[in-house]
Amino acid sequence: MPPRSPAEDRAAADSDTAAAGREQTxxxxxxxxIGLLEREGRDAVTTRAVAVAAGVQAPAIYRLFGDKNGLLEAVAEYGFAAFLAAKHVDPDPQDPVEDLKAGWDLAVEFGLANPALYTLMYSEPGNATSAAFTAGMEILMGRxxxxxxxxxxxxxxxxxxxLIHATARGAVLTWLSLPEDERNPALLTALRTAMVTAVTNQQPAVRDAGPAGAARALRAALPEQTTLSSAEQQLLREWLDRLAADG
Incomplete structure (x- = not known):
């Protein structure tokens, strides 16, 4: 490939500068x-009000986001990305149950610290397809x-x-719906305890030779083994699914 001419270099530099400017805007x-959302609620987030607060012309918002719904989707994605950035991922926790509790606590704390943003994030089913939401769910599935x-x-x-996702979201939204003088921290503790009880065993099932627990353990380890062919792994997963469902 021949080297670029000085004019092409200038054009490329101008394009990069313009792209950086658009991203900053x-x-x-x-x-x-987000500022309007947190201070005044969702109804206050109009294109006109946001344009004034951001110091831009209203047409710029339409160019960047398409319409108000596109802007709200971008705000929700920003929220999921911020939550994802706050997550600490330990690939090999000493106590996976305590790791689950810590992850649940972090989700609830984020929601309580960002009530309006959190409500927007989880008010539209379509937000569950965002890249950051998907990445966060992958972290949860790893746990x-x-x-x-x-x-x-x-x-x-x-x-x-x-269950984990529903109890965390329910804890936040229930807490926010209560008058401040009725917000008892024992509610959050009880909901977390109920989640852990519903999801985990008191002792590892493999020690008790329980077939359902053993099937879940073996199924979770399947992606790491390479002895079986893809077809054999698929068949084994089907068998393990049936065994795990009996527990």
Whole structure:
């Protein structure tokens, strides 16, 4: 490939500068929208109000986000990304049950610290397809697979993920719905305890030779083994799914 001419270099530099400028403007608009959301609620997040708060013209918002819904989707994605950045991932925790509790606590603490943003994040089903949300769920599934591999998991992995996610979200939204003088921290403790009881065994099932727990543990370890062919792994997973469902 021949070297670029000076004119092409200048054009490339101008393009990079323009892209950086657009990204800075986009970030400023999102932060302005979050400020309005937290101070005045979702109804206050209009394109006109956000444009004024961000110091841009309203047409810029339409160019960057398409419409108000696109802006709100970007705000929700920003929230998921911020939550993801706050997560600490230990690939080999000493106690996977305590690791689960810590992850649940972090999710609840984020929601209580960012009530309006959290409510927006979980108010639209479509937000569950965002890249940051998906990455966060992968972290949760990693925690669940470690529980399963150690024999701690009491239920199916997908059900465990649903229970963990639902109890954390329910804890936050219930807490926020209560008058401040009725917000008892014991509520959060009780909900976390109920989640742990529903999802985990008191002792690793593999020690007790329970077939369902042993099946979950073996299924969680399957991605790490390479002896079986893909077809054999698929067949084994089907068998393990049936055994795990009996627990």
């Amino acid at each position: 986009r970030q400023r608009v999102i932060e302005a929208a 669940i697979r470690r529980l399963a591999a150690g024999g701690w998991l009491r239920v199916d992995e997908q059900l465990a993920a649903t």
